Amino acid sequence: MDARQAYQELESWSKQIAILGSIGGMLGWDQRVMMPPNATAHRAEQFATLSAIIHQRATDPRIEELLAIVEQSDLVKDPESVEVVNIRQWRREYDHATKLPLELVVEFRRTTALAEKAWEEARAKSDFSLFQPHLEKIVPLVREIAERYGYEREPYDALLDEYEQGMTAQEVDTLFAPLRAKTPELVAQIQSAPRQPNTPILHRHFPQAEQERFCRLIAEAIGFDWNSGRLDPTVHPFATRLGPGDVRITTRYYEDFLSPALFGTLHELGHALYEMGLPTEYYGTPMGESTSLGIHESQSRMWENFVGRSRAFWEHFYPIAQQYFSALHDVSLDEFVFAINAVQPSTIRVEADEVTYNLHILLRFELELALMRGELKVADLPSAWNERFKAYMGFEPPNDAQGVLQDVHWSGGMIGYFPTYTLGNLYAAQLFEQAERDLGDLQAMFRKGEFRPLLEWLRTHIHQQGKRYTAKQLVERVTGKPPSAEPLLNYFQRKFGTLYS
Ligand code: ZN
Numbered sequence: 001m002d003a004r005q006a007y008q009e010l011e012s013w014s015k016q017i018a019i020l021g022s023i024g025g026m027l028g029w030d031q032r033v034m035m036p037p038n039a040t041a042h043r044a045e046q047f048a049t050l051s052a053i054i055h056q057r058a059t060d061p062r063i064e065e066l067l068a069i070v071e072q073s074d075l076v077k078d079p080e081s082v083e084v085v086n087i088r089q090w091r092r093e094y095d096h097a098t099k100l101p102l103e104l105v106v107e108f109r110r111t112t113a114l115a116e117k118a119w120e121e122a123r124a125k126s127d128f129s130l131f132q133p134h135l136e137k138i139v140p141l142v143r144e145i146a147e148r149y150g151y152e153r154e155p156y157d158a159l160l161d162e163y164e165q166g167m168t169a170q171e172v173d174t175l176f177a178p179l180r181a182k183t184p185e186l187v188a189q190i191q192s193a194p195r196q197p198n199t200p201i202l203h204r205h206f207p208q209a210e211q212e213r214f215c216r217l218i219a220e221a222i223g224f225d226w227n228s229g230r231l232d233p234t235v236h237p238f239a240t241r242l243g244p245g246d247v248r249i250t251t252r253y254y255e256d257f258l259s260p261a262l263f264g265t266l267h268e269l270g271h272a273l274y275e276m277g278l279p280t281e282y283y284g285t286p287m288g289e290s291t292s293l294g295i296h297e298s299q300s301r302m303w304e305n306f307v308g309r310s311r312a313f314w315e316h317f318y319p320i321a322q323q324y325f326s327a328l329h330d331v332s333l334d335e336f337v338f339a340i341n342a343v344q345p346s347t348i349r350v351e352a353d354e355v356t357y358n359l360h361i362l363l364r365f366e367l368e369l370a371l372m373r374g375e376l377k378v379a380d381l382p383s384a385w386n387e388r389f390k391a392y393m394g395f396e397p398p399n400d401a402q403g404v405l406q407d408v409h410w411s412g413g414m415i416g417y418f419p420t421y422t423l424g425n426l427y428a429a430q431l432f433e434q435a436e437r438d439l440g441d442l443q444a445m446f447r448k449g450e451f452r453p454l455l456e457w458l459r460t461h462i463h464q465q466g467k468r469y470t471a472k473q474l475v476e477r478v479t480g481k482p483p484s485a486e487p488l489l490n491y492f493q494r495k496f497g498t499l500y501s
Pocket of ligand 1 (some may be wrong): 271300
């Protein structure tokens with residue numbers, strides 16, 4: 001068989017798996033948005049059957065033969081070619097799918113399924129002891145998975161690499177160091193500032209129907225295409241691409257709090273625009289996929305915070321918002337912009353403001369690293385959490401439900417995931433700075449309701465690149481510098497310096 005043929009066979013294998021995966025995505029969207037509660041058991045069977053089919057195809061021994069052919073051919077000569085990208089990623093995906101023995105995969109699934117149930121109960125009762133024995137099983141399992149995948153320096157690298165390809169614990173630690181050094185002081189300055197925002201104005205009455213209409217208006221103005229997507233209400237907001245021409249986003253509405261729907265929509269919109277901008281001609285192959293969770297998060301954070309929480313954005317949208325919401329009639333633009341940008345240390349990560357959010361991530365990253373390095377016992381996790389939380393935020397969480405038990409990630413065995421949130425913030429700041437350099441005064445554009453130039457810039461430099469580069473390479477190519485915390489810290493200084501005087 002010649003290499004071209006082998007490549008084409010790999011391509012159709014890849015596309016088939018992507019299509020099967022998108023059927024799973026459809027089932028998942030339905031489960032979270034539409035499905036009646038009594039369908040749960042049958043839906044679980046649908047998922048199990050589908051994932052067995054996908055696993056079987058993903059580990060087909062024939063793929064090893066095909067990869068061996070293309071890897072020794074002329075197809076891999078040009079390091080920038082689409083073929084090289086796809087072959088590299090197929091090799092990685094195939095190795096990952098085949099490196100774990102079936103018993104380990106089954107054991108991991110069973111353990112995490114039980115752990116998630118136990119975690120729900122533990123969180124509801126704020127009782128870590130209910131979750132502890134489960135996490136004590138998960139940590140060694142995750143370590144074994146890391147050993148099987150392989151790493152150069154330490155097990156955590158293998159876990160992180162699953163979510164942020166090519167990034168190591170040491171690199172993340174170095175990247176985060178300036179945030180660790182400077183954020184607590186910035187927060188203290190903000191807290192002692194004489195000028196403080198009037199946040200109760202965001203907790204007046206905002207009817208859901210109006211919120212929905214307003215969120216749609218914003219999504220459309222920025223570039224969401226209703227012929228290629230949907231926006232629906234849900235409990236836990238998410239974005240999912242079911243395939244070319246079908247990207248779904250969700251948000252949640254509280255009639256006594258405007259921010260979640262508004263900024264939740266903008267956040268998921270950012271994810272959706274990335275998915276909508278991926279090169280359709282490569283659908284089903286790595287070249288047609290997003291490059292990393294960190295880059296994905298950079299897109300959501302950019303639209304949510306750098307655009308959606310800017311004064312310029314609201315200079316355009318606030319008069320419209322006032323027409324939609326009678327509760328805002330007596331609230332000035334400045335008052336509103338200040339309120340949506342309030343910085344206040346709090347216990348819950350998902351409710352955190354732009355500045356303190358990264359402290360929540362630093363805390364989790366450091367604890368995960370200590371767990372994986374064997375420096376911290378699961379039993380000591382709650383006290384370690386509270387201690388570090390106090391060092392960063394200045395107070396201790398009142399209980400474990402609002403502390404160590406608040407996130408679902410660890411119960412699902414997702415160790416190494418958290419850093420991608422802050423990486424997303426760092427990348428967003430660095431990319432936004434470059435976009436401003438390339439495009440000129442973005443704020444002036446936002447003031448006029450012009451978002452197209454920024455979106456086009458992102459399409460060209462980020463979305464259209466698919467998986468051609470790792471996050472690190474992509475950021476360096478686009479901005480001329482390796483990822484760094486400096487642009488984010490500068491942005492914080494400028495923005496919050498102005499807001500809080
Ligand atoms: Zn996100």
